[in-house]
Amino acid sequence: MSRKKSAKGKAVTSSPSAGSPAGKGAGKTVRSSPGIVQMNGVVHPSRPSISNSSEFYDIAFKVMLVGDSGVGKTCLLVRFKDGAFLAGSFISTVGIDFRNKVLDIYHHMNPPHAFPTFIELVMSEEAWLTEIHEYAQQDVVLMLLGNKADATHERVVKREDGERLAKEFGVPFMETSARSGLNVELAFNGVAKELKHRSIKDPIEKFKLQEYVNKEMKTTGCCRS
Numbered sequence: 001m002s003r004k005k006s007a008k009g010k011a012v013t014s015s016p017s018a019g020s021p022a023g024k025g026a027g028k029t030v031r032s033s034p035g036i037v038q039m040n041g042v043v044h045p046s047r048p049s050i051s052n053s054s055e056f057y058d059i060a061f062k063v064m065l066v067g068d069s070g071v072g073k074t075c076l077l078v079r080f081k082d083g084a085f086l087a088g089s090f091i092s093t094v095g096i097d098f099r100n101k102v103l104d105i106y107h108h109m110n111p112p113h114a115f116p117t118f119i120e121l122v123m124s125e126e127a128w129l130t131e132i133h134e135y136a137q138q139d140v141v142l143m144l145l146g147n148k149a150d151a152t153h154e155r156v157v158k159r160e161d162g163e164r165l166a167k168e169f170g171v172p173f174m175e176t177s178a179r180s181g182l183n184v185e186l187a188f189n190g191v192a193k194e195l196k197h198r199s200i201k202d203p204i205e206k207f208k209l210q211e212y213v214n215k216e217m218k219t220t221g222c223c224r225s
């Protein structure tokens with residue numbers, strides 16, 4: 001079955017590191033963070049249930065994509081992880097799907113490090129932002145994404161409405177496209193940078209996610225209706 005929805009809201013949510021030492025990889029300390037969903041408590045790079053890769057990281061964060069079914073959470077995840085668009089017929093995720101990706105950021109602040117565990121959480125159609133506020137940790141990093149920005153003729157949510165909702169909840173907003181790759185890297189990297197920033201006790205430089213997103217964000221420039 002194939003379904004399409006354009007520019008529907010969804011959120012990248014995440015939580016910063018709690019910093020409990022959990023193991024070692026290539027001489028680096030591995031830490032994990034409690035997220036909205038706890039997965040085995042501690043993330044260890046050599047634990048196959050978490051990651052099959054041989055990648056090592058310093059800090060692990062969990063990032064969740066929540067939103068209505070069919071808005072493109074899996075495709076965003078795959079686009080970010082593998083750089084490809086998962087085209088074809090739509091098979092709804094049952095339960096939770098997840099990917100790991102190791103990022104190098106903030107070279108100027110710390111030695112190379114890395115992280116997160118990305119988790120897709122499938123939620124029901126209604127009130128997901130409210131649910132996040134109800135159940136997530138206070139300091140969770142939130143970002144609102146309107147995906148399928150490429151599907152201009154099938155748009156169901158105006159950019160202005162996304163912007164308004166984001167403003168209401170005080171979270172950054174941008175439109176993305178898993179198909180074209182528009183702003184996908186930026187969405188995940190922005191959250192990763194914010195998480196990393198929060199995990200540093202006395203950061204040399206300030207990082208403001210909203211400002212970063214506003215500066216780096218690309219718009220389709222075609223979709224106001």
Ligand SMILES: Nc1nc2c(ncn2[C@@H]2O[C@H](COP(=O)(O)OP(=O)(O)OP(=O)(O)O)[C@@H](O)[C@H]2O)c(=O)[nH]1
Binds near residue numbers: 072092147176178179
């Ligand atoms: N045009 C367009 N189609 C997309 C985009 N992202 C996803 N799709 C299509 O939308 C459908 C649903 O995508 P999924 O990533 O499976 O959606 P989901 O949110 O993970 O759905 P659930 O697993 O049910 O929660 C698929 O047919 C995708 O090909 C996009 O950026 N642009």
